[in-house]
Amino acid sequence: MTGNDFLQLGVYLAVLLLLIKPVGAYMAAVFAETPNRVTRFGAGVERLLYRLSGVRADEEMGWKRYALAMLLFNVLGLLVVYALQRLQQWLPLNPQHFPAVSPDSAMNTAISFATNTNWQGYSGESTMSYLTQMLGLAVQNFLSAATGIAVLVAVARGFSRRSMASIGNFWVDLTRSTLYLLVPFSFVLALLLASQGVVQNFKAYVDVPVVQVSSYDQPVTDAAGNPLKDAAGNPQTKPAQLTTQTLPMGPAASQIAIKMLGTNGGGFFNANSAHPYENPTPLANFLEMLAIFLIPGGLCYTFGKMVGDKRQGWALLATMLVIFVPLTIGVIAAEQAGNPALHGLAIDAQASAMQAGGNMEGKETRFGIASSGLFAAITTAASCGAVNAMHDSLTPLGGLVPMWLMQLGEVIFGGVGSGLYGMLAFAVVAVFIAGLMVGRTPEYLGKKVEAYEMKMASLAVLLPCALVVICTAVAVLAPAGVAGIANPGVHGFSEILYAVSSASNNNGSAFGGLSANTPFWNVLLGICMFLARFPLAIAMLALAGSLASKKQVPVSAGTLPTHTPLFVVLLACVVIVVGALTFLPALALGPIAEYLMSSH
């Protein structure tokens, strides 16, 4: 790793940490139970929304009603996205005249965006009308993120409330996260990105004449548009002249802002944040990376504030950083070391003042190694899934880290809200083991952890793990699963493992070589994404409901302190051990084997 690699990581962490407290405090105000400066500001709009939708804002919900409201709202949203895709050819704002999306792909995309996964089986610039992008995908970017935050806030109330049957009002939490948090933050970020060159318009694509005319092989298609193949099965081509270039347009900045802030990750364009119109400069890249961790990181502080002990929030944040920083250094170091398969060729991959060097396959020049490696770690630590470099082309160890960060359950920052509530599930498990070791019935933040809590927390921790191993097995056994593989040998297994890990942890990034826009993959990953999101959220709400009804155990010298470095290390160990123990065999057959073979 070069000095600048460390410097970029350092600057990123420093700026992030400076923002945690103000953002966290602001969010605490947004979700405070008593009116304050922040909530009074938009009270009028809020009241209007509640009146129109028949919401009684002061109605407190038990966990079951809260979960039902959450589920109902999200399933409705999911159906809307599905319908928009299926009907887009008859709907306005479709200047490219895209046809209806196929049922399996539409179903996959609808689940994907409603679950905050934003896995994209389709290619943005050649599939979705502007209307679908705006009213379907962009809306779900907001609402799935707002749902995650709402659930987290409810879980936090579970810890902070005493002997109460309710955990808040879903509609209020949802509305506030949207109106006070996501929309204004996104607006600011969108303009900052636009200033860097991210497009924001409603124009049709622009055709320009190219500077140098060149020739290329154009595939031959039949009347129905299907590619024709020759006798050997290779696609038939004919030579063609390239004289124009089509520049894609659209309202990208507004969608990219929420894609980052809401840890959604679904790109406006196919290349996602590698696309120059989606991520034009290193500063834009920095802002996008910052946006990914901003809310998940800030929520740690918010959580601490809500449970009345900020140290608890900082401890959770520290745990995330303890895992994040070494793994990030791991990706950057592996990528900087370059691809061993290319050693011996007449190329210069040495880092210098003139070039980033390293493994540049799938990476953009403006980002080089540091900004790409950092982005890869951030986007998979958080369940964002946006990419500014092609993960499929990462070195074996460089690809191992993002895959493993997802498999850890998306709790290292994780999705907005969902990352922290996932981490809290781990904390409950860690506290349980640690509590036994100090000879007391375990308690976390003053709440006793008993059989019911254990059941819900371990369900939340282990459900994604189970989905990953089972669905990977299904995919490698099914011919339709294996058919999607792009790279031969051991890397093909990594592609499948990565895809299932991504869907089962609501990340959405991919080893992009895998052709996953097939009925098999659309259905399999759709199931993964749905099961990883809603049952887990409901388990956490059930946990919150049970905790809220408990008394608060006062702290004594016999209480296990959960804000100390010792606990941070313990919690990090639990996260890592669960991740390592579950996935080590699978990883050994994928990236680890690939690494060991290539380094021999």
Next chain:
Amino acid sequence: MTSQTQAARAGAVGNFDRALLLNAFADAFRKLSPRLQFRNPVMFVVLVCSILTTLLWGQAWWAQAHGGHGEAPAGFIFWVSLWLWFTLLFANFAEALAEGRGKAQAASLRSSRKDVVAKKLAAADRQAAVTFTPSNELRHGHFVLVEAGDPIPGDGEVVVGAASVDESAITGESAPVIRESGGDRSAVTGGTRVLSDWLVVRITSNPGESFLDRMIAMVEGAARRKTPNEIALTILLAKFTLIFLLACATLLPYSIYSVQAAGKGEPISLTVLVALLVCLIPTTIGALLSAIGIAGMDRMIRANVIATSGRAVEAAGDVDVLLLDKTGTITLGNRQAVAFLPAPGIEESILADAAQLASLADETPEGRSIVVLAKEKFGLRERQLEASEAQFVPFTAQTRMSGVDLAGRSIRKGALDAVEKYLDAAGSHMPPLVRRMAEEVARRGATPLIVTEGSTALGVIELKDIVKGGIRERFAEMRRMGIKTMMITGDNPLTAAAIAAEAGVDDFLAEATPEAKLKLIRDIQAEGRLVAMCGDGTNDAPALAQADVAVAMNTGTQAAKEAGNMVDLDSNPTKLIEVVEIGKQMLITRGSLTTFSIANDIAKYFAIIPAAFATTYPALNTLNVMHLATSRSAILSAVIFNALIIIFLIPLALKGVKYRALGAGALLRRNLLVYGLGGVIVPFLGIKLIDMLLVLCGLA
């Protein structure tokens, strides 16, 4: 209990070596029943795996005998299968061994529960008609007559009479105790024996529900239900087992795919998958979990405390506040005279002389201590007073004074307010200086007794509570553990504060009434804290019933014993502290072994993964950091280590992880280092060692 009887009892139970080991060995096989194993998800998986490998072995053996081959060499499957069965047997053995100790004690208890013929009375009157009835037909509310030499036929309450009773069958204490009607010593237990005099007892339990029955069930483990933490832990272990089951089962498809992708090697065999699974699931804690619980109960029993449920033992570890009676727990049972403080113008020896005279007939320990002090200070010998010349005035609830009238002298001693009233009645009054002296004494935490002769106050005797040696240190230890100690006393707040300060308790409740005590417990519980207390009297019963951990003294009333969730056979109130430690120790042992068990998995991965996939990806051999000889020896070593570690940890499970009175943070750091880090390192060494032995034996 004297130290001798304790040693004898420990001997009886500790002498399990041969007989108990043999029994446990036999039980280990008996416990292989799937019905029993099903209760423990971890071990049930091992059972299924053992059966599966046995079948695979049979198949491989058959195939080899007929010129074919099984999915792996029959010899290899045989060894794996054998050690899986050992894993199960070792787990059963641990549980059987833990139960064995209890069973030995239950047997000795049962021998005292012989059915006897009881003298059933028609009414609660010694003279009532007697019918001879077998004790197992006695019901709640029946009256029986028990005379010298008779065994007491069932639990009950003495309604008439007083007698000395031998309770050694229950308590191990050979000295007889007095049981009498009324008051706090009216409870009798079935199976004990009346030595002298007679009792009329009202039976309070139906057959099979007696204290002795409950005790036998408890120590035998028959009534053992999983405690809340044990249930929560079982859930966690079951989830871990499930996820490892999935991780291992899905390895087969992964392996099949990898063989296709790499174009070489063999898919992983079922035997290796099963071996990997058993190594990964938390068998160590799964195997020892119930043994730890039983051993915890057993440690209670050896401390001579009978808990009515495992839940109570576990709750003991969670206690936040200990309520301790001052008398007998914090201080020696009795106050002692430490000084004579004469009124102005009175010689100290005069005061001492009068005090001695007033106390000669006072048989209370306080009275005796006054006589002793007078003798020590002024050489005043105990005088024999003839009843004719002296008339003793006993203490009554009305006068609240005692004394003596002799030869025209009228000497009284009593509490300040009582004596003040007495002097006022005699037309005199309490000199202000004496009053101030008395108040000064009270402020020091001592009790002032005023001595008067005629209508003159001679001075004050200072009676002091003697705080037990070492108790201060125990309380400091409690504080480090995060447990608050609270002293309960009937004394006034001044006295209570002084004693509390001297004993080092955190807080006190003075002028305690049963109602105040109950309210205190409720208040503490409302704050979310758990309360432990001990008590013996009937008026303690409501508080005992309310407390989370309630230790009733065996000498106490039936009501107290019913209300509590533990009975201390030694009737030693300090036992509460030991109970808390045993409770904590049980949880710590479980937590530590869970950590150890999970931490072990890392080394097992390094042993098995390279071995399992080396034919497909030889590069994975780089992960064979232990340099195990062959794939088979690597897998076998991991399985053998996994089985043997159970045997090695049985003593720890039974004895419990040593509890140290440290704060939670320090304790966690320590246990994490020992059992977490140790759990990572030990298997690397162990597996390597076993591998070397296998090579030596030619089994590699």
Next chain:
Amino acid sequence: MGRLFRNALVMLVLLSAVTGVLYPLAVTGAAQLLFPHQANGSLVERGGKPIGSELIGQVFSDPKYFWGRPSATSPQGYNGQSSGGSNLGPSNPALTDAVKQRIAALQAADPANHAPVPVDLVTASGSGLDPEISPAAAQYQLARVARARGLNPTQVQALVDRYTSGRQLGVLGEPRVNVLGLNLALDAH
């Protein structure tokens, strides 16, 4: 349940209007007002007509131009309607083959140059539209371009320097050279 359903439905409609209509319109309005050039694609004009975008690379294979990053878009490179990378895994022989071919092509265009090729010139970019190359890659091609255009290398060097940007804010990203801008400048020279 009925009320909950109504809540959910109306909430969805209202919040969709806010986030799906009002929000993007507001951003578009503001962006068009504040940053019209960037918001409309940072287009580069030649003779008053758009000829490309500062941010989107184009295919250059003529020795007189600086070549950009290899592009894996299909069917042709730098296809604006189908952005994406090669997605070739590090151990994929196809990747090694492609790199070898690119080295060969570069060496064929400049046989005298025996320096090792900077890695970004032989590996496909992530977007397939990467508008930039590393300064090392520009240096590698400088002599060839100068020779093909009959220019003094120092003149070309001056243009390269003009189209080279350092790390943003001195720290972020990597130094880079904008290929379309540089080639247009060369043509205009």
